[in-house]
Amino acid sequence: xxxxxxxxxxxxxxxxxxxxxxxxxxxxxxxxxxxxxxxxxxxxxxxxxxxxxxxxxxxxxxxxxxxxxxxxxxxxxxxxxxxxxxxxxxxxxxxxxxxxxxxxxxxxxxxxxxxxxxxxxxxxxxxxxxxxxxxxxxxxxxxxxxxxxxxxxxxxxxxxxxxxxxxxxxxxxxxxxxxxxxxxxxxxxxxxxxxxxxxxxxxxxxxxxxxxxxxxxxxxxxxxxxxxxxxxxxxxxxxxxxxxxxxxxxxxxxxxxxxxxxxxxxxxxxxxxxxxxxxxxxxxxxxxxxxxxxxxxxxxxxxxxxxxxxxxxxxxxxxxxxxxxxxxxxxxxxxxxxxxxxxxxxxxxxxxxxxxxxxxxxxxxxxxxxxxxxxxxxxxxxxxxxxxxxxxxxxxxxxxxxxxxxxxxxxxxxxxxxxxxxxxxxxxxxxxxxxxxxxxxxxxxxxxxxxxxxxxxxxxxxxxxxxxxxxxxxxxxxxxxxxxxxxxxxxxx
Numbered sequence: 001x002x003x004x005x006x007x008x009x010x011x012x013x014x015x016x017x018x019x020x021x022x023x024x025x026x027x028x029x030x031x032x033x034x035x036x037x038x039x040x041x042x043x044x045x046x047x048x049x050x051x052x053x054x055x056x057x058x059x060x061x062x063x064x065x066x067x068x069x070x071x072x073x074x075x076x077x078x079x080x081x082x083x084x085x086x087x088x089x090x091x092x093x094x095x096x097x098x099x100x101x102x103x104x105x106x107x108x109x110x111x112x113x114x115x116x117x118x119x120x121x122x123x124x125x126x127x128x129x130x131x132x133x134x135x136x137x138x139x140x141x142x143x144x145x146x147x148x149x150x151x152x153x154x155x156x157x158x159x160x161x162x163x164x165x166x167x168x169x170x171x172x173x174x175x176x177x178x179x180x181x182x183x184x185x186x187x188x189x190x191x192x193x194x195x196x197x198x199x200x201x202x203x204x205x206x207x208x209x210x211x212x213x214x215x216x217x218x219x220x221x222x223x224x225x226x227x228x229x230x231x232x233x234x235x236x237x238x239x240x241x242x243x244x245x246x247x248x249x250x251x252x253x254x255x256x257x258x259x260x261x262x263x264x265x266x267x268x269x270x271x272x273x274x275x276x277x278x279x280x281x282x283x284x285x286x287x288x289x290x291x292x293x294x295x296x297x298x299x300x301x302x303x304x305x306x307x308x309x310x311x312x313x314x315x316x317x318x319x320x321x322x323x324x325x326x327x328x329x330x331x332x333x334x335x336x337x338x339x340x341x342x343x344x345x346x347x348x349x350x351x352x353x354x355x356x357x358x359x360x361x362x363x364x365x366x367x368x369x370x371x372x373x374x375x376x377x378x379x380x381x382x383x384x385x386x387x388x389x390x391x392x393x394x395x396x397x398x399x400x401x402x403x404x405x406x407x408x409x410x411x412x413x414x415x416x417x418x419x420x421x422x423x424x425x426x427x428x429x430x431x432x433x434x435x436x437x438x439x440x441x442x443x444x445x446x447x448x449x450x451x452x453x454x455x456x457x458x459x460x461x462x463x464x465x466x467x468x469x470x471x472x473x474x475x476x477x478x479x480x481x482x483x484x485x486x487x488x489x490x491x492x493x
Contacts, residue, residue: 002236002237002238003065003238004068004239005066005068006068008237009068010089011066011068012039012089012090013047014039014045014046014092015045015112016047016049016092016112016113017113018047018113018114018115018116019107019115019117019148020048020091020116020117021053021116022051022120022169023050023057023059024119025222025243026216026218027117027169028069028071028241030216030220030249031119031251032048032088032091033245034251034270034273034275035048035090036090037270037273038268038270039090040273041273044269044273046115047090048092048117049107050062050067050091050094051094051095051097052095052097052098053120053141058094058241059096061240063093063094065239067089067092067093067094068089068239069242070085070087070237070243071086071088072084072227072242072244073247074245074246074358074361075354075355075359076247076354076355076359077247077354079354081359084247085234085235097137097144098137101136101137104137104144105148107148108148108152109155111156111162114164115165116145116164116166117167118170118179120141122172124141125178125179125182126182127142127181127182127186129189131143132190133146133147133190134193142185142186143186145166146183146186149201149205149209150194150197150201152164153197153200153204153205160207160208161208165210165267165268166209167212167253168211168212171216173287174213175214176211176214176254179211180211206258210258210264212253212255213254214254215252215287215290216250216251217249217250217294219248220243220244221244221245223242223244224242228242246355248276249275249276251278252277252280252283253268253277253278254280254282254283261279261280264279265279285338286340288338289345289348291378292334292335292379292382293330293338296329296380296383297334297352298313299368299372299375299379299401300376300402300405301316301365301401302365303365303404303405304322304400304401304485305322306365306369306420307404307420307480307485308321308322309414309486310322311364312364312365313368314358314359314363317353317357318357321493322486324493325400326356328493329397331349332397333383333387333395333397333398334383335349336387337382337390369408370424372405372408373405373424373428373456374457376402380398380402381459393468394468394469399472399476402473403477403480406432406445407477407481409424409429409432410432427454428455431454431455432448434447441474441477442470444474445474446464446470449462450463450464479491
């Protein structure tokens with residue numbers, strides 16, 4: 001097979017319009033794949049110059065392939081199994097700002113640059129007061145941005161048309177708000193270095209730069225180690241930077257306060273390319289939707305499936321009893337607690353079930369069950385409370401999911417003889433061991449629901465105060481002990 005580079009494979013050439021901080025698997029299989037689709041289907045005509053955010057990274061590997069690589073998407077779409085392989089050619093070059101600082105800073109003077117995309121991990125968006133304007137480069141990501149922005153401000157004399165649009169992809173709620181705040185902190189920290197430029201530079205940043213909050217959603221396993229031989233043969237190239245990801249993708253972009261939705265869509269025409277990119281006034285309801293309808297069912301289906309003798313998420317979905325349970329929790333309970341249009345929620349819920357049904361991924365339910373109580377607190381408990389408020393009764397599926405978590409922490413063996421080996425924080429394990437040692441399911445329910453010190457740390461609420469919850473959890477614990485998990489599930493369908 002041929003090595004992959006621009007001598008052996010065609011590579012398009014387009015103006016560098018995007019600076020991307022991060023060369024990892026996620027951005028290459030998500031943001032760069034989206035840009036590639038926009039180039040193919042619209043007149044966006046952009047290339048991406050990648051900046052390695054830390055000193056050691058994959059710049060040399062990517063540059064060694066002239067920044068060409070393949071994305072293998074796998075999953076289920078509209079009921080059909082999908083397994084695609086596309087060669088992505090939108091990255092023009094990769095820079096290491098620690099060894100190529102002059103080239104990095106020179107990006108500020110390129111007139112076509114308009115967007116900044118980043119994924120520097122959750123820890124990347126932070127303010128480090130030890131950074132200096134004269135550092136080459138600043139250690140923090142927002143520090144590097146502030147250096148770049150000041151250079152751009154000077155190069156174009158504060159031209160309103162040369163501000164940048166920022167799409168941070170870090171997994172932080174309201175990531176753009178945090179990023180903007182950090183940049184403003186650096187502008188204040190380096191106020192004396194800017195001298196007479198300080199006020200004009202600050203005003204230029206606030207008025208003519210556009211920092212968006214975004215929500216990203218695509219599972220990216222990364223380099224397809226077990227499939228690489230088959231995929232390279234299919235591609236016809238030796239590609240050491242290939243990325244595997246699920247077919248589903250979603251990018252929610254919250255417009256900044258100083259730009260309209262219409263203007264942002266015109267500059268970034270992802271909707272015209274038929275991509276699942278939503279530009280909206282607020283990211284919050286989409287964040288809530290994802291946590292509630294993707295993460296929420298995951299949290300309760302896992303112990304219910306496991307205690308029913310099922311090990312893989314996909315198999316749980318196809319089980320005649322547990323599959324109905326998953327759909328009950330998803331559509332009849334959690335979906336009823338959200339405020340987006342029902343048709344939109346139903347489509348997202350259907351997409352989630354297709355993702356659970358991915359024929360290419362054996363997603364172990366036990367891998368989801370670590371830290372089950374904190375996950376339930378953030379993903380399912382809010383829905384339980386809203387459902388009770390709106391319907392006047394407790395959602396049985398969500399309560400049964402909580403009882404299943406409590407039962408899982410009892411340990412012992414499943415009906416098929418497989419050992420149950422819970423693993424969590426020592427204080428949680430100790431508390432559950434002590435409660436189950438009483439042999440009294442009522443005491444177990446009351447003890448877990450009231451454990452604001454070790455279990456419900458965030459809400460600090462004694463859940464025994466929720467009307468009817470203690471009785472229902474106790475009843476489900478008794479049923480699970482008496483007739484098993486699957487028969488208990490059958491009883492609520």
